[in-house]
Amino acid sequence: MLESKKIREGLYWVGATDYSRRLFDALIPLPDGTSYNAYIVKGTEKTALIDSVDPDMADTLLDNIKGIERLDYIISNHAEQDHSGAIPAVLRVHPEAKVVTNPKGKGLLSSHLGIKEDRFITVADGETLDLGGRTLEFIYIPWVHWPETMATYLREDRVLFSCDLFGSHLATSGLYSSREEKVTEAVKRYYAEVMMPFRTIIRKHLAKLDGYQIDIIAPSHGPVHNEPAAVVAAHKEWVSDERKNTVLLPYISMHGSTLKMVDHLTDALCEEGIKVERFDLTVTDAGRYAVSLVDAATIVVATPSFLTGAHPHVVSAAFLANALRPKLRFGAVIGSYAWGTRMVEQVTDLLSGLKLDMMEPVLVKGDPRGDGFKALDALASEIKKRHKEDGIELS
Numbered sequence: 001m002l003e004s005k006k007i008r009e010g011l012y013w014v015g016a017t018d019y020s021r022r023l024f025d026a027l028i029p030l031p032d033g034t035s036y037n038a039y040i041v042k043g044t045e046k047t048a049l050i051d052s053v054d055p056d057m058a059d060t061l062l063d064n065i066k067g068i069e070r071l072d073y074i075i076s077n078h079a080e081q082d083h084s085g086a087i088p089a090v091l092r093v094h095p096e097a098k099v100v101t102n103p104k105g106k107g108l109l110s111s112h113l114g115i116k117e118d119r120f121i122t123v124a125d126g127e128t129l130d131l132g133g134r135t136l137e138f139i140y141i142p143w144v145h146w147p148e149t150m151a152t153y154l155r156e157d158r159v160l161f162s163c164d165l166f167g168s169h170l171a172t173s174g175l176y177s178s179r180e181e182k183v184t185e186a187v188k189r190y191y192a193e194v195m196m197p198f199r200t201i202i203r204k205h206l207a208k209l210d211g212y213q214i215d216i217i218a219p220s221h222g223p224v225h226n227e228p229a230a231v232v233a234a235h236k237e238w239v240s241d242e243r244k245n246t247v248l249l250p251y252i253s254m255h256g257s258t259l260k261m262v263d264h265l266t267d268a269l270c271e272e273g274i275k276v277e278r279f280d281l282t283v284t285d286a287g288r289y290a291v292s293l294v295d296a297a298t299i300v301v302a303t304p305s306f307l308t309g310a311h312p313h314v315v316s317a318a319f320l321a322n323a324l325r326p327k328l329r330f331g332a333v334i335g336s337y338a339w340g341t342r343m344v345e346q347v348t349d350l351l352s353g354l355k356l357d358m359m360e361p362v363l364v365k366g367d368p369r370g371d372g373f374k375a376l377d378a379l380a381s382e383i384k385k386r387h388k389e390d391g392i393e394l395s
């Protein structure tokens with residue numbers, strides 16, 4: 001095990017850093033790569049491995065733990081393959097080891113990896129495992145991505161192995177987040193892409209974790225948080241109902257008419273003191289778009305009519321917003337069409353899961369002129385009014 005990856009005596013990071021991976025779930029861009037974090041915890045009697053790594057990097061994990069003669073437990077906090085995929089390889093090298101997880105985790109590990117019944121020990125919420133001078137406590141935190149997710153708390157060292165929660169897709173040579181300038185942005189991006197759909201349940205988990213003294217958070221991706229207060233506070237803010245005086249403006253323009261409307265609305269909103277975050281969907285990084293969804297109060301979707309509906313890139317952006325379940329409050333559709341269109345109904349339907357308070361759309365036939373621009377000015381004023389009524393702090 002690498003001395004540079006020692007957290008405490010008998011406590012090591014043994015995962016794999018993937019500097020070159022550029023896509024997760026065949027969807028999410030990874031501009032800074034990622035890491036699959038696994039940890040060795042040694043007690044005086046027993047040794048445990050917390051999680052494993054992506055199966056493509058199983059050899060790296062096996063190399064990192066080759067000094068371990070007897071491995072008693074493999075703790076599986078999360079059955080998704082980027083953390084569990086190398087467990088079968090570890091079990092082949094360590095046939096003495098048992099896989100410790102919760103009943104849901106056991107079911108998922110069996111179906112995904114074919115791990116046999118007699119290899120499992122299942123644990124309940126709050127149950128502990130004594131390693132000899134070190135105690136692991138299992139804390140159920142379902143839906144910090146999948147329904148079986150749990151955290152493991154190392155009591156004596158006050159270390160929380162938090163699974164995907166508090167993670168980041170950030171490949172670094174160092175161990176700790178306090179030395180990484182990019183970590184704040186990477187953690188928010190990770191929250192937006194993975195955690196945001198489960199915002200309300202995570203709020204309860206954060207309250208539950210407040211009952212633990214935590215000196216170190218060791219997540220499943222990205223650097224270890226050795227000064228965890230800031231990352232916990234940031235998550236509390238993101239999962240809260242507090243929204244920012246910001247309009248998210250994803251758009252497509254095919255011949256320039258919708259772009260003129262977007263430009264006009266941007267200026268009008270700025271005049272009203274509202275921040276605008278624009279995304280040209282022909283070039284947008286889905287991760288950056290997701291980050292903007294975290295705390296904006298309003299989304300205005302701008303699309304030209306494509307055949308009789310919204311542009312396919314707009315359909316995709318609306319679908320993603322709906323799937324990520326941000327705390328948006330208000331919505332509107334604007335755009336230009338040539339003869340007839342159902343784009344307002346289509347986009348409104350795609351966003352229906354967010355239960356937005358939808359405002360009057362602004363549709364222009366052909367090139368926008370006087371009345372169209374006036375309608376956009378009115379929309380900007382209406383957005384300001386709604387933000388104010390909703391108690392959003394106006395800047």
Ligand code: FEO
Pocket residue numbers: 078080082083145146164220221
């Ligand atoms: Fe990093 Fe949900 O797996």
